[in-house]
Amino acid sequence: MDFDLTEEQRLLKESVDRLIADSYGDFEKRRHHQDNPRGYSPVLWAQYAELGLLGLPFSEEQGGFGGGPVETMIVMEALGRGLALEPYLASIVLGGGFLRLGGREELIGDVVGGTATLAFAQIERQSRNDLHDVATTARRTEAGWVLEGAKSLVLHGDSATHLIVSARNAGARRDRAGISLFLVPADAAGLSRRGYATQDGLRAAEVLLEKVALPPEALIGAEGEGLPLMERVVDIALAALCAEAVGAMEALHELTLDYLKQRKQFGTTIGSFQAVQHRAADMLVALEQARSMTMYAAMMAENPDPALRRPALAAAKALVNRSAELIGKEAIQLHGGIAMTMEYKAGHYFKRLTMLINQFGETDEHIRVVAEAGGLPAAA
Template sequence: ASAEQKARIIPALAEGSLRLAFAHQERQARYDLEDVATTARKTADGFVLDGVKTVVLNADAAQILVVSARTSGERRDASGISLFLVPTDAPGLTLKTYPTQDGGRASDVTLANVTLPADALLGTLDAGLPVITQVVDAGIAAIAAEAVGLMEALQALTVDYLKTRKQFGTTIGSFQALQHKAVDMLVMLEQARSMELYATMMAQSDDAAERGPAISAAKVQVNRAARFVGQQAVQLHGGIGMTMEYLGAHYFRRLAMIELLFGDTAHHLRRVTEAGGLIDAA
């Protein structure tokens, strides 16, 4: 960002008077960050943007969108992607907003001949992908930490339920089979916690080749743990575990969304495999 952009945006962000949203995902791209079909055509006075972004979190609450668009190259080229600051009230920009399963909000953003001045460019022309990758990796580390907190709360809630719910004249937590399931939940939680700490550490690395596989490995473990802990919590609670009146159901919904956010398990397994794993062959 330029000095002028930093002076204009950072203080307003810090005081809470300005909110931004990241508009990068596109329908055809799935989780591939380099797949960008939205275009930014250079003009004498700036740029004209055309395209559609999907599932932009909290776009309806933002005043400015950080939009990725292709300024050169083909749709799936790693180079040629640039970032732009786009006001949400810009002519030609429309939002289709809807609730998400975890109680949040997201929007599909349509850009139709959105005209921007030259100073709307954020960073270097055609060099946006490394920034996008680093930001998404940091986002994965953040939601991994959130997932661990959710799993910890859900596991504690489940154990407390096992200690109080009675059936056949005794608390169901006295049944050894259910104790085993609760222990399995704890094991998966602690494995996820370990990988989340690893992701937090690696998110600070400027080496994308080292950082990327590490973040993906953490996302795989956190995803697997989130699904296991969430499903076991529902099984051990019974029907109440899926009711909207119960806090555990909301934890489970958020874990299910985190599993898909910034890439599902299969995507990140592929990313680790393509990198040759986490440990270099001696």
């Protein structure tokens, strides 16, 4: 595989790196962005739109810029390095993925322009990481559909203008068939949201759906066949999560090395101790392994064959999770007590990496997927 960036991709990387450095280089700026009721800066989100970042995954026919997972990887790495708060994953990668792959192009223009934001309402209290565990119901009526149920941990769900909701219209709670997807306006009658801050500084919401009436065109894709679409979009999101984790790990590794060169003990910098140097080297090895697997994940994310795509993305996420855990723990231990303060970046990177590790499946779950597939497919 060719992992070299094209000229256009290098220019994209330079522009997005510069934007994030200007917007998040000073850690106090992040705190200022968090104070907004949305949990992020609407002004900065508008800048994303002006630079074309919100249109990257969409084709030119859909009003976008015809980018792919590699372009998404570039953006997500930069967001990870800056500990960015904007809902790029929720609205563009996940929400945008449902729109472009589910045949719902009428909202794409507003998403690309930054006036509409999306959130994926899928998790339920009993479902853990099983996409097919859906208790929320969708009942067909003469006027369309009526949704009843509750969703938890909806990333950026308290500020999104539209929610993409999974609901069951047939079968038992854990059946793979009978799940449909719906595009629901956040101001729909019967829909209520309770927003809160997550441990990594982002926002999420608990969503309650009480007899939410929707027109027939609210359905995304085919009735009862929402699970394959969810799995495909989530696999694309896994590649994006890996990229964000690499960006955060890279920044945390650099922060740790800088600290080791300054902190003195017994009259010398602690970075001169051989044991400490070995631990820093282990962090670098883990980072480069994660970077390689993230590139592989980007190459495989849009593969239409789930038999090839699913184990490839699971393998990448499992390895990136292990690297994130090692780098996060080593950084905290090598920093000592300062890493646990709210004023210092290291602890915030650790919290973000912890959330990324657990999003859409923990390490053991992804290893199980690879094992059940018999390892990575030869065609990959």
